[in-house]
Amino acid sequence: MDIKDISPDQVLYWQWEWLNLNATIVFTWLVMVLLVLASILITRRLSAGLRMNHWQNFLEIIVNQMSRQIEEIVHQDAAPYLPFIGTLFLFIVVSNTLAVVPGFIAPTASLSTTAGLALAVFIAVPLFGIREQGLRAYIGLYLSPTPFMLPFNILGELSRTLALAVRLFGNIMSGTKIVLILLSIAPLFVPVLMHALGLLTGLIQAYIFAILAAVYISSATRARREKEEQFKQGASHG
């Protein structure tokens, strides 16, 4: 990837009519293959006993911690949300972490990727909301507290999706660009420091993206629970 290429989308490996195989897609597939292969290799010999290998222990910690974080946010069982939010987190973490490997282009440095992830969240939020509380109740959320709030609620949905996409893209792309620029002017220690900083930023951004997705899902699914809690409180007082 060259300094003048601002997005990995511009790095084309193969082109056939309308189909472009660019760096974003290729490195996304690479990350996908890595994640799936690593998962298969580790989970093919799982042990339910107290003795286990380090990798199984590592995966158990990761999955357990993700489940706990999701449960803390959505205040219910994390199982329905873990595959979606966990995949977002793992994909972004691995993409951002591998950015320190020379030659690897983080797919998250592409606005197409981050917008794709944000759109996935944008679509998943109403799906989870409708599944949890029904279509009528979910649409009712957009009309609360008054129907006049409908355009603002829709704007809010769109703007937060845009913010999700641009935040991740801006952070990762800028980190990659800074390292590339520093490599050209001071190619010894400074890029190493920037890489380390980029690694930290990448981890934080992955966490932020996943947490925000969980918060949006929680806000779409909470109305029913709040009503149930109010009903329970009313019944206990009555």
Add this chain to the structure above:
Amino acid sequence: MVTIDKTLLFQMINVVILMFLLNGVLYKPIKKILKERAEKMLGMQSDIAKFDKNARLRQQEVDAKMAKASGKAKAALDAARAEAQAAGDEKLASIKAEVDSYKEKQMAEITAQIDTARSGLQANLQGFATEMASKILGRAI
């Protein structure tokens, strides 16, 4: 220039595919193994509680047996001690009686010897006196 094209659509599809793949090869197996371990731990905890209860019962049994054995041992010790005391007293009494009879016998013998010696001395008393007087006077009496 930053553009968004059909790559966005590919990336959305990729994420959905990755979600299904990871759900099959990562989340489900790990959740399953965590559940199995939790159940195993629960089973182990009930086993531990059972073993603990059994151990407490065994300890109580051992304590009761120990108390019983201790009582028996104490009674046996007391009986042996009393028996030994009685045997000792009896032996002491017989030795004392033997010593008394021996002492009386010896006293009687000594008394007899004294009497014999005294009567012997008294029989020779006249002769001794005459012999002493003749030695003092220097002439035969």
